[in-house]
Each structure stands twice: as structure tokens, then as C-alpha cells.
Amino acid sequence: MDIYKKIGFFTLVEILFFSALCLTAQASPSTTNEVRESFYDVFSHGLKVGHVKTVCGPVLRDSETAFRFQSLTSIDVHFLFFSYRLEKKEEAMIGKEGTYNYRRTMQENDKAVLVAGKMEAGGFRFNIDEGGLKRTLLIPRAKYDFTTLDCPEITMGPGEKERVLRILDLENLVIVTRKYNWVKDEDVDLGGRKIHCKVIDFEDLNKKGRRWVEGDDLGVLVMRQDGSGKGVTYSSRLASQVVRSGLGVW
Numbered sequence: 001m002d003i004y005k006k007i008g009f010f011t012l013v014e015i016l017f018f019s020a021l022c023l024t025a026q027a028s029p030s031t032t033n034e035v036r037e038s039f040y041d042v043f044s045h046g047l048k049v050g051h052v053k054t055v056c057g058p059v060l061r062d063s064e065t066a067f068r069f070q071s072l073t074s075i076d077v078h079f080l081f082f083s084y085r086l087e088k089k090e091e092a093m094i095g096k097e098g099t100y101n102y103r104r105t106m107q108e109n110d111k112a113v114l115v116a117g118k119m120e121a122g123g124f125r126f127n128i129d130e131g132g133l134k135r136t137l138l139i140p141r142a143k144y145d146f147t148t149l150d151c152p153e154i155t156m157g158p159g160e161k162e163r164v165l166r167i168l169d170l171e172n173l174v175i176v177t178r179k180y181n182w183v184k185d186e187d188v189d190l191g192g193r194k195i196h197c198k199v200i201d202f203e204d205l206n207k208k209g210r211r212w213v214e215g216d217d218l219g220v221l222v223m224r225q226d227g228s229g230k231g232v233t234y235s236s237r238l239a240s241q242v243v244r245s246g247l248g249v250w
Helices: 003-015
Strands: 034-044 047-061 064-078 083-095 098-108 111-120 123-130 133-140 162-169 174-190 193-203 208-216 219-229 232-245
Touching (some): 034 219, 047 083, 047 219, 174 208, 174 219, 193 219
Antiparallel strands (some): 034 047, 047 064, 098 111, 111 123, 174 193, 208 219, 219 232
16 A cells, blocks of 8 residues: 555545534434434445444433434554554534534554543633643634534535535544535435435535435434545445434443
């Protein structure tokens, strides 16, 4: 694997699943005893490079419905002159006003990273520990419209085919201008079950792609995402899912 592909693969890890999986407050309190557990296969350059498990579902917070989200990512790549391993856990809570806390623990080869963020008065404050080097970062709320987890494109359609928004990229902790385009609605097959999805293209300075999404009382589900950025292409596909009681799943 040449150096260009090495750089591209690291970019894949940066942009992959937290930008792909997002939630929005659509549920009613009656569904707060259920969560959706989804399993994805991840491919890059035609090879399966890992898998992701996500769990999401509604909870009650201050008498209002919010969503709890968790993802577990495992990437393991071994080539003749290159190897890469990533184990990552991400958690977030998303309410009516958007994401209000976020946590990421990650082991990337020999590097350990911990990010913990919480919405405070006027902004999102992050405490970051990168291999023992600690810092804080405050991003004013007025500087962005949504986070990558708020999934603003889920309400798009023929009546609104394009949106340009300021997005707080929680994976990279930067604000990007992202353009969304509604392409079409399409039925996607999952184990013989047809799921009606919106097909949305997105693009910003660092990445672009297409995702197939649908929303219901358990949040927003990304069925598939294909994308590229800085020399790498990737694809994540939903392999299976279950809906179960929320008790003990987290």
C-alpha cells in the first residue's frame, strides 16, 4: 500500500461512522422501552476492513423525549507493508435542540484518545486527552446550525432538494459548510423487508458521499453509505438489525 493510500485510509477512519449514523427527536414517550441494535460491514477499496455495531433509542429527559446513541467500531487491516487497527466507542445524547453531550474513547494503533463534550451556556465544551496531552475546546453554539448527529437532511424531499448548513463535525471537532442534495426516494431490501429510504448526497471541504436513510420512532437509521475523501473510497452496509427492550442493552 503506497503512502497515498495510507493517508486515505486514515481519512476513512476519521469520516466513517459517526458522520454516517445520526439521530433526531421523533419518538413518542411510549416507545422509550425499545432500542434498535444495528450491525454494519465496512469496506474500503473492495476489501472488508471492519464492522460497526450501533444501539439507539428514545429516553425521557426532563419530561421530554431524547435519544441515546452508542456505536462500537472495530477496524483491522493488515497488508504486506502496512497495518492499522482501531477500536472506538462513541456515545451521545440528542434532544429536541440537538446534541447536548458526546463522548469518544479510541485506541488507534498505539495512540489513545478520549473526548468528552457537553453543551453549556453558549457553546459546546470539549475536554480532550490525546495520549496524555490534554486540552479544552469551546465551540460557540451560534457558530453552527447542527451537529453530524442531528441528521438535518431527514426532512428533505422534492419540496426541498438542497440545503447548505454549518455542521459541527463531532469526529474532527471542527465546523464545516456542508451541502445536502435530495436525489430520490428508494426502497431498500433488508432480509426480504422493504424499507423506504431517502437518498441524500452530501459534500463538504473534507468529504462527500451518498447515504440511504429512513426515520421512525427509534430515530434515524442509515441503511447504507458510500463516500470518498482524500484518496479513499468506502462503503458501509447494514447487515442486520434487531429491536429489543432497552433494559440491559446499553
